[in-house]
Amino acid sequence: MIATTATGRHVLDPWLALLAGDRVWNDDDGPPDAKRRVAGGLELVALTFVVSLLWVVVVRRVGIGGERTPAAMPAAVATVAAAALAVRPATIVLGRRSEPAAFVPRIMWRGLCFLTLAVAIVVQMPGWPVVAAWAVGIVVGADVMLSAWALGIEARPVRWWRHFLLSPLHFGVIGALAAVALMPNYLPHFWSLVGPYLALHIGLVMAVLTSRGLASVSEQLDVELQAARRSAAVQERRHRAHWLHDDVLAEIRLTTLRMQSGVRSSSQIVSDLEELDHRLRIRQLDELYQGDLIRLADILQPHVRRAQTLGVSFTAMPSLDAAGRRVDPDTGRLFGRAVSVLLSNSINAGARSVALGIDADEHGIQLRVADDAGGFDFERMPPGHGLDHLADEMGRANLTRIGLPGGSLMMADIRVGHVPAAVTAARPVWAPAGAAAPDPHEGPHS
């Protein structure tokens, strides 16, 4: 049961949480940041040092070729414990993900490992545990910081050390040492107890110094990160101001000049403003392409809106299940080009009704645009046509036209990662409302 103070605070709770280790509290175990990699690396180096030291002692004690089994037992046990403790820092340093850990089992086996390591050091080096204690202190300090960062606890190692010094446990140890020193019969044992006690304090000092060092590195990294964010924010504001000035205002100015250039009816003015609206949306899309992953739905939106303003009605649209897919900017740009060209193609052909569909899997995206406009000869497409450019860009084999009674269906297959790929697999039959389903035996070009 966890001890509680009069105010109801759980006194042992943070200590047990730190002992459980950082993996318990890192729910997503995402890629580690620099400070966590530093702490993990430090922990690994210190554990390696401790194990190496113990084996050096074994070799020196029994000599080369001597009977090592009894002498090596503590070192072997310590090696196993150290290896178990090294798993987590190693996964952090390597940036690997690990399975979530349960609280109580983690406390038990990690507590057992630390205890085993300490006892093995005392047994293996009875007169000199101090020599290994400082490295164990580094292990503890780094481990505590990893857990503290995961928990959101502010590390205060000096305060924690002071709490330990003033704790009943520490006073109990001092009392026991004093009792041994005062009893003549036990006096020979006194010096054998002083070694571990000094080792404990040297380990604690090193743990405090390591924690403080890592906390200070963390603070420094945070300060640098914030400075970098501020700089990026300033850059972004300047970029936005430039975007607003050079792009948005220039577009508005252009539209104004166009309106001033001649007598324009209100419907022409509305049309100019709608054109302006579309150009700004395409600019907005260009901004999104500068970012990380972009959602297909966001790419579709300006093109769908433009078609709407030109009087096209949509009889089918993809849902979030397909259009929620996020793609890299290059794939997004190619997808956007395909949407733009295929929709423009339908509009130019006089379509009044368009059905839009998307199939997406991990390998690629298929965009389908079916309309009620008349067909054309895809093979005899004149050079310089938008569709011709698109075919060159994505590979002609990835662009398919199927004639429908009273309309046509265009399909663009885009390999994710924008590598053109020939699509040979049959795709599900799909058609706009009112149009008959295409004949699957019909050739790709009409």
Add this chain to the structure above:
Amino acid sequence: MTTSILLVDDAASLAELFARAVEHELGHRVEVVVAVADVHEALERGPYEIAIVDLSFPQERCTGLDALAEIHRHSPDTKLALFTQGDDWVAETLRDAWELLPIATVISKTAPLDYQLAAIQSVVETGSAPPDPAVQPLLPAHRPEWRTPERFAKLIQHQGHAKVWSALIDDPDDATYKSVAARTGLKLNTVKNYRSQLLSELNLHGLSDPTLREMQDFARRCRAFLRPFVDDALQVR
């Protein structure tokens, strides 16, 4: 026949112009409210046949989802319509609203006025209208049957869960185990256990093995549905 419409949108000038257009073109009566905080007062002046609600209210610590939930609780017969740009910023809120409430239609703020008016008239006449095609790709194909406002009760199985949700909603900073434990008075491991207990239920809300931070985003977004159950659990002491 004149229909009474409540329009909730923080873009005051645009809302007023749009309201005038609806009144002039369709002949309905439109009351404009520019803050979610004012919705309760407006509802007292109701009833409204239709409520058209924007999703983004950057000046307030709430979203259109809070307004929609309040309107639906106050007058379940009012038809709810979303009025949104439908961009990435509101995508999650849009999805929650669509799945959790009987949304009659989604009107895009950037659609031509004719489309917007036609959608409103369709809701008046038939009770619903297809969502704007430009917004459709942000909506799931099917509304999951299991995702209902009542289902939020299962996210609060006891007082401990209620304390955790309350802390997540109220914490102005990013939640950590330490901050939640400090706010609730619970042990760190208890907070972790409560999170683990809720994982399967959270999965039904589209959250797969979420971190505390992701749970906090969800709690803030859906507080209109969580809060009543949280308050009930915390009052029964």
